[in-house]
Amino acid sequence: MSWFIRKEKGIITPTEMKREAPDGLWYQCPNCKKIMHTREHKLNAYTCVHCNYHEKIGSEAYFGLLFNDNQFTELDADMTSADPLKFTDTKAYPDRVRSTIKKTGLKDAVRTAYGKMNEVDITIACMDFAFIGGSMGSVVGEKIARAIDHSLQTKTPFLMISRSGGARMMEAGFSLMQMAKTSAKLALLSEAGIPYISLLTDPTTGGVTASFAMLGDFNIAEPEALIGFAGPRVIRETIGKDLPKGFQSAEFVLEHGFLDFIVDRKDLKDKVSSLLQMLQ
Ligand SMILES: [Zn+2]
DSSP states (O other): GGGSSSSSSOOOOOOGGGOOOTTTSSEEEEOOOOOHHHHHHHTTTTTTTOOOOOOOHHHHHHHHSSSSSGOOOSSTTTTTOOOTTTTBSSSSEEEEEEEEHHHSOSSSEEEEEEEETEEEEEEEEETTTTGGGOOOOOHHHHHHHHHHHHHHTTTOOOOEHHHHHBBOGGHHHHHHHHHHHHHHHHHHHTTOOOOOEEEEEEEEOHHTTTGGOOOOOOOEOOOOOBBBEEEEEEEEHHHHHOOTTTBBHHHHHHHHHSSSSEEOGGHHHHHHHHHHHHHO
């Protein structure tokens, strides 16, 4: 391979001459580091074709995966957050919200919609971690409450897809009230005998786990999702002991009786719709 060895030294290619694959053509799995086509990855429900790592995705991808032909009607699409506490940390809260809206193209950390999933009419609420860590503030609580109202009015099952760091600190007590509000709405759904399925994805923690995410008629999770209330560091320091292996993984939580089953994202649509058909 002598022709392959560079004879002259110091050959520098200017940046503009370098050829690159178009952005977004390839996807590198953060778990096994293997490379695949973005298209192939998307067709595989955003899971790695080599190691089945489930990439963290948001509402746009989930709606595309679940609603037939990506057809759905969004509820309360323009609801945005107020600033009841005039809260400032490194930034004023309204500035943080505005810049996050601009950066993500989302209005808050949850989107709600209804449509058809296989043969089933369904209402789905899906959290977006990209919006301030999927934190639950007043808008998240209100949109979920209204989506449950929609389920009640139309007698369609409700699917909640959670991915959240917990309550939104910038709304303090107002965030915590959302736990009671969403739980009360879910109680009405239960009284009406309408099924509620809660899907916990990586990560689901804090006030979200402590309220609607664990109140499903079926609580299900994606493989290896981190599920917990407090973070492992806090728990370790509190109990002063090392934590067992795999602590707070979906598999661990399933084994300890807090989940009904774990579902591979590629099977999510078919499994959930056939489960709901059985319940009808
Ligand atoms: Zn992989």
